[in-house]
Amino acid sequence: MSIKSFYVAGGVAVLLLLGACTKQLKNDLSDPSNASKEKLAASAAPAPDPDGLKLHTFLRANGPAYESYTVSLQESASFTTKNGRKYTIYRNALVKPDGSPASGTITFTVKEISNAAGMIFADRPTATNTGAPLESFGEFFVAASQGTTPLRLRKDSAISVQVPAKADAQRIPMWNGDTSITVNTSGYTYLNQFITLSSTVSANKGVDWQQITNPSSAYALFDGTNGTLNFRLDSLLKWTNCDRLMSLPNPKTTVLAYFNSNYNPATGSSFGGEEPTMLYFKPAGINSIIKFYNTIFTPPPGFEGFLSYQNAIPVGQSGTFLAISSIGGQFYAEQKTVTIAAPPAGKNYTSITFNPVPVSATTLIALINSMNTK
Template sequence: MNSNFIRNVFCVAVLACSMSACTKQLKQDPVTDAQRLNANGAAAAAAPAVDPDGAALRKLLNAYGPSFEIYRVSGEQGGKIVSKRGTIYSISPNSFVTKSGAPVTGPVTVAIKEIRDASNMIFADRPTRTNNGQALESFGEFFVRANDAGGQPLNLRKDSAIAVQVPVKPGNFDRVPMWGGDSTITRTLSGFNHLNQPTTVTQDVAVVKGIDWTPNGQFALFNGTTLNFRLDSLIKWFNCDRLTGNNPRTTVLGYFTNFYNPNTNTSYMGEEPSMLFFKARNVNSIVKFYNVILNPAPGFQGFLSYQTSVPVNQQGTFLAITSLNGNFYAEQKDVVISAPPAGQNYTSVSFNLVQVSATDLVNLINSMNTK
C-alpha cells in the first residue's frame, strides 16, 4: 500500500473530529465522515482546515453524482425491485433481520445506489482499479442498505441473499469476477449515557480504502442478456468487473503545467482540489491517479500512476481538473500511452488547463462515457 494512499486515509480519519466538515458528504456516502476511522480503527487527534477549493469541487461533483433510489418491500413477503437502470433485485421472504438477529416482518425501506458508467465513477469518486493499480472493466458497482419502519439498519439473514440481475450487452464471456471495495470493522466506544452512567456502545463503521477493489471470491454468471449474482450482505459496495489489457505496462506521470492547486498534497480523499482521471478507449472504466508527485520542479506538479500499471499502446482519454481560487480549470486529452524513452522508466503526459464554467466541467465529465 503506497504512502500517499495512507496519507489520504489518515486525513479522512482526522476529519472525523470536525463535524462541520462532514455534512457535505451525507448525500453520497452510506456512512458519515464522522464515523470513519483510519486503517487501525484509531481516532486521530487534530483536524486540518478544509480546503475551500476542494470542498467546492466536491460539492459540484456530488450534485451531479448518483443518488439513492428508495423502495419499500414487506420483510415477511420479500419482493422484486427494478431499478431505474433496469437492474432486478429479488428479495426472498424473511430475508431481513435486526442487528440482534430477530426476523423482520413489517415494512422495510430499501435504498439502492448503482454506478454504471464512467461519468458517475468520477462524480461519486468510485474509480475502478485493483489494489495494485490495474484497470478493471466495470459492469456496475452496487450498494444496498435496508431499514425497518423505525429507521434502524437491518442485516440479511445468514443463509439469505439478494439475487441481482444486471442487463448488459452481449459479450464473449461466461462469468465476471466480483470485487469488494468497502470493508467494515466493529469498534466499541466507552462513554456516559443520559444519566451520566458509564456505558459502552458497539458500532459497525466503514473503513475508507480509497476504493482499492479486491476480489471477494464470487462470480457473476452471464446468460447472454444479464449478469446474475448474489449480494450476501448489506452496507457494502460490490463491483462486477474483469481485468483489462495484457500489454507490457509502464508508469505514467501526469504533469499539470499550470493551475495545479498545491493544497492537493494535504487534502483528504474525495476533496482534492486537483484531480486526474483516465479512461481506456471503449472500456467502461475510470482510473484515478491518487499518487501526488513529490518535490516536483516548477511546471511538473501533478500525479503518477501506480508503478508499471498502465498498458503500453493503450488508447484512452485523460481528464485533468483543478479548483483554484473559486474557479474551475480542466483539460480533456486523448492519448496513446507510449513506451518509456530509452534510459527512462516512465511515460509522461502534460496538461495545459483552461478555465471552464461549472456547466462546462459537468459536460466534460459526462462526455467521458463516450470515450
C-alpha cells in the same frame, strides 16, 4: 495494508492506514449506532481543503443519486431500478440489530454506477488494490431499513441481483469496495500526556476494490435466456463491483502527469478525500475509469501532478484523460485524448503534460458526461 508516516512540528505523527476499513464515506449511508463514535473521532481528522471540498461537493451533487424503494417482505419481494436492475429479497433474509427477522414494510436505498461519468462524479474508479485496471459491469450500494431502524443481512443470506448485459459477459468476478482510510493522530495534551486519536475519512483513491472470495458470491453468471448477469449481494452498506480484469497484453509503463499550470498544491496534503486537483483516465471503448491519485513528491515548478502505479499502464493504450482543478472558487479542466507512448531512451517512464483552463460548472458537467463516449 500499507502504512505511510508523516511527521510534523511539535512531535505529532499522522499515520495513514490504507486498506480494508469497515466504515463508508460520510456521503454514503452508515450505521446510525456509529454516529457518536464518528463525531468524537472527527476532531482528529485533517481539515478538508476548501477548494477540494467545493469540487467534491459539486461532483457529488451532479452525480448518480440514491433511489428508494419500499416493499412488503412477508415472503419474497423484488424491485427494479430505473436502470433496469432487478433486486430480489427472500423471507427472513434481513434482520434487525438484535438479530430478530425483519418482515413487513422495508425501505431499500440504492445507488448504482454504470458508466464512466458516474465513476468520476461519485469518485468510484475501477482498479484493483494493486492498480490493475478493471472493466465494469456496474457498481452497487444497497442499504435497508424499517422505519428508522437499520437492517442487515442474516448470515449466509443474500440479495439476488439481475443486471442486463451482453453475451460476452459470461463469468465476471465480484469485488467489495471500501471507501475509507483511518487517520491516527498522536501528540501530547496540555498535561503532557501522549495520546492517539483516530478518525475515518474518505480515501484519495476513491475506493479500494478487493476480490470477493466467498464461493457463493464470487462471480456474476450470464443467463442467456433473459440476457442478464446474475449475482448475490452478501452484505449491505458496502460497495460491490461487477468487474473483470482488462486483457492488456502490451508491455506496461509508468505514466507521470505534469501540470504546467493550475495545479492546486494543497492536493498533496489532502488526506480527507477532497483533493482540489484530480486526474482520471478512460481507456478507449472500455467502461472503466482509472484514477491517478499518487502525487509527485518535491516537484520543481511546472512538474507538479500525479503518477500511475509503477509499470501499470500499457504502452500503446489509447484513451482520454480528464484533468480537473478547483482554485480560489474557480474550476479548471482539460480533456486530452492520447496513446500511451513507450518511455524515451534511458528513462523508465513516459510523461504527459496538462494545462487546465477555466471552465464553468456547466462545461465541467458536459466534459465529465462526454467521457461516456470516449
